[in-house]
Amino acid sequence: YIGAGFKLFRNYDGNKSVFPEISVKSASTxxxxxxxYAAVSATDPTTLHxxxxxxxxxxxxxxxxxKNPLxxxxxxxxxxxxxxxxxxxR
Structure with missing residues (x-):
C-alpha cells in the first residue's frame, strides 16, 4: 500500500500525472x-485534485x-x- 500511496501523488493514471503544486483549502470532519488534501495546477486551475x-x-x-472559486x-x-x-x- 505504500507504493500505491506514492503513485497517487506521482503517477496515479499511468501517464505520469501528478498531484499539483497549488494547495486548495480542504478539511475533514x-x-x-x-x-x-486538495490542489490545482498553475497551468490548469480548472482541474482539482x-x-x-x-x-x-x-x-x-x-x-x-x-474551498475553491470554481x-x-x-x-x-x-x-x-x-x-x-x-x-x-474507480
Whole structure:
C-alpha cells in the first residue's frame, strides 16, 4: 500500500500525472482518521485534485469541505481498497 500511496501523488493514471503544486483549502470532519488534501495546477486551475486518506483498516465516515472559486461538475477517481494494493480507476 505504500507504493500505491506514492503513485497517487506521482503517477496515479499511468501517464505520469501528478498531484499539483497549488494547495486548495480542504478539511475533514474526522481528521484523526480521514484526512483530505486538495490542489490545482498553475497551468490548469480548472482541474482539482483531491487525495482522501483513511487511516483505519475499516470504512470511516467523514464529510469534506473544499474551498475553491470554481465549481466542478465531473469526477475521475483512482484509489486502492482492502481487496488490492493495485491503484486503479474507480
Amino acid at each position: 474526522n481528521n484523526a482518521n480521514a484526512s483530505v 483531491i487525495i482522501a486518506i483513511n487511516r483505519l483498516s475499516t470504512a470511516v465516515k467523514a464529510s469534506i469541505q473544499i 465549481a466542478f461538475k465531473t469526477v475521475k477517481a483512482w484509489g486502492v481498497d482492502a481487496s488490492s494494493q493495485a491503484l486503479s480507476a
